[in-house]
Amino acid sequence: MISAIIFSALFIAGSAFFIVNARKIRRNILLGKSISIRDNRSERFKTMLLVAFGQKKMFSRPIPALLHLFIYAAFVITQIELLEIVFDGVSGHHRAFRESLGGFYTFMVSFIEILSVLAFVATIAFLTRRNILKLARLNKPELNGFPRFDANLILAMEFLLVCFIFMMNGADEVLYSRGESHAMNLGDGSLGFSVSKHLGPMIYGCMPTPGLHIIERIGWWGHIAMVFAFLNYLPFSKHLHILLAFPNTYFSNLKAKGSFKNLFEVTDVVKPNFDPEYQPKLDPNAPVKFGAKDVTDLTWKQLLDAYSCTECGRCTSSCPQNITGKKLSPRKIMMDTRDRLEEVGKNIDKNKGTFVDDGKSLLGDYITAEEIWACNTCNACVQECPVNIDPLAIIMDLRQQLVLEQSSAPAELNGMFSNLENNGAPWQFSPADRGNWIHEN
Amino acid sequence: MSDTLKVPTMAEMMANGETPEILFWVGCSGSFDDRAKKITKAIVRILNHVGIKFAVLGAEESCTGDPAKRAGNEFLFQMQAFQNISILNGYQVKKIVTGCPHCFNTLKNEYPELGGQYEVVHHTQLVQELINQGKLKVQGGEFKGKKIVYHDPCYLGRANDVYEAPREVIQKLDVALTEMKRSRANGLCCGAGGAQMFKEAEKGAKEVNVERAGEALEENPDVIAVGCPFCNTMMTDGVKHFNKEDKTKVLDVAELIATANDL
Numbered sequence: 192m193i194s195a196i197i198f199s200a201l202f203i204a205g206s207a208f209f210i211v212n213a214r215k216i217r218r219n220i221l222l223g224k225s226i227s228i229r230d231n232r233s234e235r236f237k238t239m240l241l242v243a244f245g246q247k248k249m250f251s252r253p254i255p256a257l258l259h260l261f262i263y264a265a266f267v268i269t270q271i272e273l274l275e276i277v278f279d280g281v282s283g284h285h286r287a288f289r290e291s292l293g294g295f296y297t298f299m300v301s302f303i304e305i306l307s308v309l310a311f312v313a314t315i316a317f318l319t320r321r322n323i324l325k326l327a328r329l330n331k332p333e334l335n336g337f338p339r340f341d342a343n344l345i346l347a348m349e350f351l352l353v354c355f356i357f358m359m360n361g362a363d364e365v366l367y368s369r370g371e372s373h374a375m376n377l378g379d380g381s382l383g384f385s386v387s388k389h390l391g392p393m394i395y396g397c398m399p400t401p402g403l404h405i406i407e408r409i410g411w412w413g414h415i416a417m418v419f420a421f422l423n424y425l426p427f428s429k430h431l432h433i434l435l436a437f438p439n440t441y442f443s444n445l446k447a448k449g450s451f452k453n454l455f456e457v458t459d460v461v462k463p464n465f466d467p468e469y470q471p472k473l474d475p476n477a478p479v480k481f482g483a484k485d486v487t488d489l490t491w492k493q494l495l496d497a498y499s500c501t502e503c504g505r506c507t508s509s510c511p512q513n514i515t516g517k518k519l520s521p522r523k524i525m526m527d528t529r530d531r532l533e534e535v536g537k538n539i540d541k542n543k544g545t546f547v548d549d550g551k552s553l554l555g556d557y558i559t560a561e562e563i564w565a566c567n568t569c570n571a572c573v574q575e576c577p578v579n580i581d582p583l584a585i586i587m588d589l590r591q592q593l594v595l596e597q598s599s600a601p602a603e604l605n606g607m608f609s610n611l612e613n614n615g616a617p618w619q620f621s622p623a624d625r626g627n628w629i630h631e632n
Numbered sequence: 633m634s635d636t637l638k639v640p641t642m643a644e645m646m647a648n649g650e651t652p653e654i655l656f657w658v659g660c661s662g663s664f665d666d667r668a669k670k671i672t673k674a675i676v677r678i679l680n681h682v683g684i685k686f687a688v689l690g691a692e693e694s695c696t697g698d699p700a701k702r703a704g705n706e707f708l709f710q711m712q713a714f715q716n717i718s719i720l721n722g723y724q725v726k727k728i729v730t731g732c733p734h735c736f737n738t739l740k741n742e743y744p745e746l747g748g749q750y751e752v753v754h755h756t757q758l759v760q761e762l763i764n765q766g767k768l769k770v771q772g773g774e775f776k777g778k779k780i781v782y783h784d785p786c787y788l789g790r791a792n793d794v795y796e797a798p799r800e801v802i803q804k805l806d807v808a809l810t811e812m813k814r815s816r817a818n819g820l821c822c823g824a825g826g827a828q829m830f831k832e833a834e835k836g837a838k839e840v841n842v843e844r845a846g847e848a849l850e851e852n853p854d855v856i857a858v859g860c861p862f863c864n865t866m867m868t869d870g871v872k873h874f875n876k877e878d879k880t881k882v883l884d885v886a887e888l889i890a891t892a893n894d895l
């Protein structure tokens with residue numbers, strides 16, 4: 192009875208805290224400029240299924256993809272077991288579904304156990320790769336501090352979660368075989384779960400019954416506590432991607448990657464020179480700002496991108512400029528965007544719902560012009576991203592800000608601009624000579 | 633090799649009451665850069681050889697605005713775009729072939745929304761089409777059996793998913809086509825895109841073109857084939873960096889076809 196009350200309180204508090212934080216993230220994302228993405232629903236849905244659910248793009252690197260799949264599948268499938276845990280927790284039953292579901296129950300739990308073992312192996316592999324083998328893309332400067340701690344913490348939680356599952360099921364298996372389990376005794380002598388029916392007797396076989404009850408409870412409570420801890424940690428972690436990968440891939444750019452957006456703010460100014468009949472596309476009284484200086488100048492989709500980033504660094508490890516030792520790192524672009532957005536969100540929380548200018552901005556305080564100007568606009572980062580994030584779109588918006596609002600392009604580019612303006616070519620050639628090649632030998 | 637190229641301009645054609653089948657968009661590099669002009673001429677030789685009725689804009693052509701747009705100067709880009717669109721629409725152009733993936737991308741993807749709608753192909757796609765239609769017969773010639781490695785231009789490959797056309801065309805030459813470690817969608821940029829061609833690189837450990845040329849040279853090729861005049865410049869400089877210019881040539885796919893077949 193007491194445990195049912197404690198459990199219910201934990202359940203309600205855990206869910207409420209998560210909802211509060213999830214709403215904050217939603218609010219932060221909606222601080223972005225509004226754009227409408229309502230086209231091609233079926234193609235979008237398909238993209239989401241393939242890229243987020245099917246993890247299609249992960250498989251360009253098969254080994255980490257497979258290991259990641261183990262953890263992901265274990266995570267998804269374990270949620271089914273959670274139904275029973277919650278029911279048991281609130282009602283004070285133990286393995287309430289076992290009797291009614293029969294063989295299917297044994298199958299499901301066995302399946303979860305096998306995935307848990309695979310996830311355990313994957314977790315150890317990931318910890319090793321990150322901390323001992325020191326894989327380059329997981330050890331770049333932008334991961335120093337919290338991001339590295341974040342990644343290891345989640346892996347540690349996963350590790351513990353699996354330990355708890357096997358404490359719970361393993362101890363229960365031994366108890367059941369002694370007729371001491373709180374699960375309803377069906378007279379079959381074993382719970383019959385694929386892994387714990389072997390592992391349980393091996394580890395706990397010689398332990399006294401009262402001790403086993405304690406271990407079983409530690410496993411049960413540890414398991415559920417871990418799930419709530421995980422859920423509530425998500426909003427602060429890169430692991431938010433397990434939720435946001437779905438909307439983010441649904442809203443991904445379906446156009447050719449080379450097709451950069453045309454600014455209608457500019458069209459409204461330029462086009463009338465060519466077409467006097469032209470009707471402006473945008474409200475002429477609205478304030479115009481070119482490109483993006485701060486996160487609120489980006490669209491909500493770009494902000495969703497930032498919250499969806501897994502910090503995996505696939506983008507950075509394929510970036511020609513980063514590979515050759517330049518400061519630009521597309522992952523850092525995404526991490527900076529999220530960090531700045533969080534800062535803006537906290538500012539709003541502190542000031543009762545309105546943002547009070549803090550004298551900072553994404554461009555300058557987080558991302559430097561040096562990073563922005565290094566980009567080749569090659570789309571390698573966009574291609575690589577397993578959750579269809581577009582770091583290049585943010586880079587372009589920041590470039591537009593630098594050129595159109597701050598007139599601070601590198602001198603050589605200003606030279607290129609004036610050539611283009613005067614000669615219709617980026618070099619100093621006379622436009623009249625454009626056809627000269629025809630007659631040259 | 634035929635000495636005289638037939639390159640009518642749009643204005644000349646119109647004056648004669650003729651309409652070309654296709655407009656050849658030469659691009660700034662193809663018009664002004666000495667190395668790239670050779671690529672332009674190779675494309676013309678192919679077009680002359682198959683007898684396609686084509687025209688160029690000549691002095692009426694102007695930069696598509698790609699370098700301005702990628703450098704963040706949207707004003708300049710749109711100025712160029714509207715100017716080009718008014719000329720192209722004035723001539724009622726329907727189909728365009730470009731000698732440069734950047735022109736290709738901009739005309740194909742960014743002009744439509746601004747009022748310029750054309751069917752746009754890259755020259756490697758046109759060559760592939762001509763071969764498939766039986767209009768262009770190709771042999772390996774001097775490249776037969778040679779080892780060729782193809783570098784994907786970002787604005788043809790990733791930006792527009794054109795990976796096969798250039799490869800199919802090269803394979804028609806009876807060569808040993810090999811791939812670099814990073815190729816197709818994983819291809820590494822030559823270092824020119826995003827207006828980097830026009831500025832010094834930021835501080836770092838290495839130039840991008842040296843990284844990429846080094847990767848190509850690992851395959852020990854006779855030819856590094858490219859489909860972009862900017863990649864051509866970058867890869868040529870990269871090969872020189874390794875002092876391999878005697879062994880390994882950097883050639884455009886159009887040049888391979890035109891040279892092998894003595895067009």
Ligand code: SF4
Pocket residue numbers: 506509510511512513519520521565566567568569570571572573582583586
């Ligand atoms: S588009 Fe820019 S940031 Fe992305 S990989 Fe290429 S150079 Fe790096």
Ligand code: SF4
Pocket residue numbers: 499500501502503504505506507521522525575576577578579580582
């Ligand atoms: S942007 Fe994409 S590829 Fe880059 S770190 Fe984030 S999730 Fe990984």
